[in-house]
Structures are given as C-alpha cells and as structure tokens.
Amino acid sequence: MIEDKFAAVVRKYPEHIAISDGLKAITYCELYSQKQGYVQYLRQVLHLQKGERIALFLPNCVEFIFLFFAIADVGAIAVPLNIHLKENELQYYIVKCGITVVVTNSELLTQWGEMPSQGQGIKFILIDRLEIPRKKMRDMLSPEDDLHRSGINSVDTEVLYISTSGSTGRPHIVSRMHTNIVSGGENVAKALEITSYDRFLSVTPFFHANGFSNCMILPLLKGSTIVLMKHFSPRETLHLLKEKDITIFFGSPFIFSTLTDVADQISLPSLRFCLSTGAPLTEDLKRRFFDKFSVRLRQLYGASETGTVSIELQNQHGEGSVGTPIDNIQLKIIDDNGFELHPFETGEIIVKSPAMTKGYVDEPDLNRKVFHNGYFRTGDLGMLDDRGSIFIVGRKKKFINASGVKVDPVEIETVLLSFHKVREAHVVGMKNDRGTEIIKATLVTQQDCTVQEIIMYCKDKLADFKMPRIIEFKDSIPRDVMGKVILY
Amino acid sequence: MNLSSRENTKDRISKVIIRDLQLNLREDEISHIKKLDDLFGMDSVAVIELIIGLEKEFNIAIQPGYLDYQIFRDLDALTDFINKLVSVKKGSDSSS
Numbered sequence: 307m308i309e310d311k312f313a314a315v316v317r318k319y320p321e322h323i324a325i326s327d328g329l330k331a332i333t334y335c336e337l338y339s340q341k342q343g344y345v346q347y348l349r350q351v352l353h354l355q356k357g358e359r360i361a362l363f364l365p366n367c368v369e370f371i372f373l374f375f376a377i378a379d380v381g382a383i384a385v386p387l388n389i390h391l392k393e394n395e396l397q398y399y400i401v402k403c404g405i406t407v408v409v410t411n412s413e414l415l416t417q418w419g420e421m422p423s424q425g426q427g428i429k430f431i432l433i434d435r436l437e438i439p440r441k442k443m444r445d446m447l448s449p450e451d452d453l454h455r456s457g458i459n460s461v462d463t464e465v466l467y468i469s470t471s472g473s474t475g476r477p478h479i480v481s482r483m484h485t486n487i488v489s490g491g492e493n494v495a496k497a498l499e500i501t502s503y504d505r506f507l508s509v510t511p512f513f514h515a516n517g518f519s520n521c522m523i524l525p526l527l528k529g530s531t532i533v534l535m536k537h538f539s540p541r542e543t544l545h546l547l548k549e550k551d552i553t554i555f556f557g558s559p560f561i562f563s564t565l566t567d568v569a570d571q572i573s574l575p576s577l578r579f580c581l582s583t584g585a586p587l588t589e590d591l592k593r594r595f596f597d598k599f600s601v602r603l604r605q606l607y608g609a610s611e612t613g614t615v616s617i618e619l620q621n622q623h624g625e626g627s628v629g630t631p632i633d634n635i636q637l638k639i640i641d642d643n644g645f646e647l648h649p650f651e652t653g654e655i656i657v658k659s660p661a662m663t664k665g666y667v668d669e670p671d672l673n674r675k676v677f678h679n680g681y682f683r684t685g686d687l688g689m690l691d692d693r694g695s696i697f698i699v700g701r702k703k704k705f706i707n708a709s710g711v712k713v714d715p716v717e718i719e720t721v722l723l724s725f726h727k728v729r730e731a732h733v734v735g736m737k738n739d740r741g742t743e744i745i746k747a748t749l750v751t752q753q754d755c756t757v758q759e760i761i762m763y764c765k766d767k768l769a770d771f772k773m774p775r776i777i778e779f780k781d782s783i784p785r786d787v788m789g790k791v792i793l794y
Numbered sequence: 795m796n797l798s799s800r801e802n803t804k805d806r807i808s809k810v811i812i813r814d815l816q817l818n819l820r821e822d823e824i825s826h827i828k829k830l831d832d833l834f835g836m837d838s839v840a841v842i843e844l845i846i847g848l849e850k851e852f853n854i855a856i857q858p859g860y861l862d863y864q865i866f867r868d869l870d871a872l873t874d875f876i877n878k879l880v881s882v883k884k885g886s887d888s889s890s
Contacts, residue, residue, distance in 0.1 A: 390837065390838075537838065538838070538842065539842070540842065540845075540846070541855070541856075541857060560839060560842075564842055564843075564846060567846050568846060568849070708837075708839075709837055709838070709839040710839075736816075738816060740843070742839065744815075744816055745835065757819070757823075757833060757834075758827070758832055758833060761831070761832055761833060761834065761835070762832060765831070765832075768835075769837075770831075770835055770836060770837035770838070771835070771837040771838075771839070772835070773834070773835025773836075773837065774834070774835055775815060775816070775817060775834045775835050775840070776816070776817060776818050776834075777818075777834075778818060
C-alpha cells in the first residue's frame with residue numbers, strides 16, 4: 307500500500323528534489339531507482355521474506371529512506387532503533403521483535419568495539435560497505451514492478467515496529483500497519499496543507515515516531531523536499547532554516563530553546579509552520595522564539611501509538627492548549643469508570659484514529675488494558691474547553707522525558723539495583739528550563755560507593771540519554787507503608 | 795599558553811559544566827577527572843547545552859564544522875580546544 311502511494315508520488319514529481327543532505331540532492335525518480343536497487347538486494351541477497359523484521363540502526367540518512375521503502379516493498383517490517391542504544395539494549399529488541407537482520411554503519415559499530423555476536427543467526431549489514439546498484443530507469447515504474455508487488459501487501463500488513471517507553475522496566479513495541487502510516491501522513495498533510503513546494507528540515511531522528519512520520523513519511527507522500535540533518539546543532543539548524551528556505555520544521559522544546567539562545571534576531575520568512583512536540587511548550591519559550599524569529603511556535607500533540615492527534619493551528623486556542631484534533635481523529639475525556647466527561651472536566655484522554663496501532667507486539671494483557679472499543683487510553687490527563695481545544699494537565703503513566711525521549715525510570719532503577727553495592731534505587735526526572743528532564747538517581751548503598759563507580763557500571767548497560775546526570779547517596783529512601791516512595 | 799592560563803580555562807569550563815548541566819558535583823571532582831562521561835551521563839543533549847554555555851562564558855562561537863563530540867568528553871582536550879578558539883578570536887578582534 308505505502309509503496310503504491312510512493313510510486314504515485316514519483317510518477318507525479320519525477321524530477322522534483324526529494325532529499326538533500328548537504329552533499330547531494332536526490333530527485334524522486336533517483337530515490338525510486340535507488341530504492342529498487344535495495345529491493346533487489348533484500349530479495350536476492352538477503353532473501354528477506356514477508357513479515358521478516360529488519361532493524362534500521364542508523365542516523366537520519368538517505369539510506370534509511372531507501373531501505374524503509376524497500377522493506378515495505380518486499381512486505382517485511384522495518385524496526386528503527388535509537389542509535390544510542392548499548393549492545394545489551396539492542397539485544398533486547400532483537401529478541402523482542404524477532405529481528406533477523408540489523409542494518410547499521412561502521413561509525414556506529416565502533417562504539418561497541420567489535421561486531422556484536424552473530425551467534426543467533428542475526429545478520430549485521432554495514433550500509434557504508436554495501437554497493438547497491440540502481441535499477442535502470444527503463445525498468446522503473448514498469449508493469450513488471452507492479453506485478454512484483456501485487457498481492458504482497460494489504461492495508462493491514464505490518465510495516466513498522468517502533469519503540470515506546472514502557473511502565474514495567476522495558477520498552478514496548480508499537481506495531482504500525484501500512485494503512486496507519488499512510489493515514490497518519492495524510493491527516494497531518496491536510497491539516498498543514500502540505501504541497502510539493504514545501505521544504506522540511508528533518509532533524510528529529512527517524513527512529514523516533516514523530517521523526518519517522520512527520521519528518522520522513524509526510525514530506526515524501528506529498529512530493530515535498532527533505533533537507534536532512536544527521537545530528538542536531540543549533541547554528542547549523544539556523545543556517546539551513548534560512549539558506550534552504552525551509553517551510554516546515556518539526557522540533558522539540560529543547561531544540562527551540564537552544565535556537566533561541568544562540569541566535570541573533572533573524573528573519574525566516576519562508577517558514578510556514580514551526581511545530582513543537584515531545585514535551586509541553588511554555589508560553590515563555592513561545593514568546594522568546596517569536597521575538598527572535600517572528601515565527602509562531604505551535605504545539606503538536608501525539609503518541610507513538612496514535613500518530614499526531616492535534617495541532618495548535620489557530621492563534622485563538624487558549625494559553626497552554628495543544629490545539630484541536632486534526633481530521634479523522636476522535637478524542638474523548640473519560641473518568642476512571644470510563645464515562646465521557648464534559649468540557650472543563652479533567653480525565654484521561656482517549657483517542658481513536660486510522661493512524662493508530664492495532665496494539666503492542668506480544669503484549670496481550672497490556673493491549674486489553676489500554677485498547678477499548680477502538681480507543682487507545684493515552685495515559686495523559688487533560689480536558690477540553692467549550693470550543694474543543696485540548697489541554698494536557700498531567701500523566702497517569704510515569705516516565706521521564708529525557709532529551710525528548712520517554713524513558714521508564716524502572717528500567718534505570720533495575721540496572722542500578724543490579725550493581726552489587728546498591729541496595730535501593732529511586733529514579734526521577736527533574737524538570738529543567740529547556741522543557742526536558744534531567745535524570746536523578748537517589749541510592750542507598752550497602753558499602754562505600756562513588757558516583758564514578760555507579761556511572762562506570764551503568765555505562766555499558768544504558769544508552770547515554772538514560773544515564774543519570776545527578777546521583778545522590780542517602781541513608782534511606784522514605785517509603786509509605788505500601789513500600790511506595792514518598793516524593794521528596 | 796602558560797600553565798596558569800590553561801588551569802584558569804579548565805576551572806572556568808568546570809564551572810560551566812556544573813552550572814549549565816545542573817550537576818551536583820564539586821569543581822575539584824570535575825577537574826581531576828579526564829573523561830567527563832565517567833562522572834555523569836553525557837548524551838548529545840548535554841553536549842549541546844555545554845556548547846551553548848561555553849560560547850557564552852568565553853564569548854566565542856563554536857561552528858558546526860568544528861564539532862567533534864569526543865572532545866566534549868575529555869576535559870584536557872576540551873580545554874585546549876577552547877583556548878585555541880579564544881586565541882583565534884583575540885587575533886581576529888585585534889586585526890579588525
């Protein structure tokens with residue numbers, strides 16, 4: 307399905323620039339040609355079968371895009387993974403998702419020192435050492451190509467597994483079908499009136515649900531241009547926003563806060579939409595950003611499970627609102643008994659959308675708990691006003707918003723407790739003024755222990771973004787009679 | 795660059811690290827360690843925060859082309875890197 311949508315875009319805009327990464331510009335026709343080369347490689351060299359799971363352990367790069375569409379084409383499932391994961395974390399995903407192939411690059415592999423164990427029959431492919439021939443133009447978009455594809459994918463074929471924070475110490479895997487990916491892209495495209503003239507600056511990593519959907523799929527479904535950034539740097543981002551006449555930019559409060567810090571007042575007249583997601587946007591940051599760039603920052607609300615839910619499109623939403631639901635999204639606020647609440651009453655936000663997942667991979671109990679009558683229980687607490695604007699007031703599920711990535715504190719506590727000197731561990735997120743959180747670990751130890759010992763122990767077990775920045779030692783961690791930590 | 799000037803830069807960097815990354819560490823804990831990520835989680839967000847803090851502290855601009863993220867994990871290498879940028883800036887300020 308998604309491959310058909312993509313092929314239609316290529317037919318419509320063959321010579322339009324699809325991707326520019328600073329070194330080269332790739333047209334839609336070239337992107338398709340390159341993708342077909344990868345399809346051939348996946349089929350004929352890797353013998354990838356329908357439903358097989360292939361991990362994309364890559365930064366934002368053109369190869370990520372070629373590969374995703376090639377994987378979709380052969381009916382397999384792409385599993386984008388955070389490139390900061392450590393070997394044991396990667397191992398978890400390999401087992402959990404049933405991954406048979408990991409595609410990465412030499413640079414990322416050096417962080418482990420050597421090629422991870424291939425004992426379980428997992429193939430590791432280094433993308434920078436592959437030579438994928440482009441398929442000849444005359445073979446492209448031919449009836450033969452269409453024949454190859456026909457019957458492989460239906461709307462409910464799984465095509466993407468994406469990670470989300472859990473509440474039991476390990477991340478959950480969200481399964482997305484072809485129809486979810488396409489609907490998610492179409493919904494946002496309609497809300498933002500995306501056209502082939504739009505230019506996206508894609509900074510948010512593609513292994514992140516928002517980066518994948520809004521910075522990669524959305525522009526490619528509409529014939530727009532993606533300007534790729536491998537790593538975020540505030541100065542480079544500002545340079546590209548201006549020089550490349552970027553019209554659409556998705557970021558996080560952290561990104562917008564740092565841009566505001568390093569920039570002089572500059573004009574960005576081409577920028578139509580600047581959308582912030584991943585954490586609440588403060589009115590102060592909105593004001594500072596507008597003062598510097600004369601562009602209004604808008605909040606986008608969504609989840610890995612649902613895709614984009616709402617966008618603050620109008621200027622008249624109340625202060626702190628995340629906007630109104632975009633087209634095809636049904637949203638309700640319910641109480642603890644599942645009854646729908648009235649405007650201005652606070653309860654849990656539940657969402658129904660064609661972009662929504664059908665469930666977590668291999669989590670039947672959890673799926674029964676969070677999916678009801680086609681609605682997903684977001685775990686976010688919020689209310690609607692009388693005009694339908696959504697306001698988020700808190701969360702039912704506990705996680706830390708570390709660097710824009712949601713981290714389950716239990717996962718960090720589990721690692722800390724596995725250190726022989728640690729008796730008790732309590733991990734929390736401490737809000738900072740950039741809209742993200744710093745991870746703080748409070749520890750009770752069995753014997754003398756230093757911060758350095760703790761960090762050295764965790765270093766190989768936790769990705770950098772999950773590492774505590776503050777570690778404090780206490781004689782005890784106060785708990786109530788139920789053993790629950792008393793917040794202090 | 796003499797020794798005291800180098801130490802001075804190192805002290806100022808240590809202050810920025812503690813202040814801007816909001817760490818509960820003492821300056822001497824930082825300045826006696828070679829690899830900063832032996833003391834706290836040094837992810838890409840911490841590096842960006844550190845860059846912004848150092849730019850303000852030393853009145854320099856760290857251009858994206860200069861960015862070797864490993865430098866930000868090694869206090870001695872970072873000290874030399876900042877001193878070099880400060881010298882270049884002084885040179886260009888005095889010639890203009």
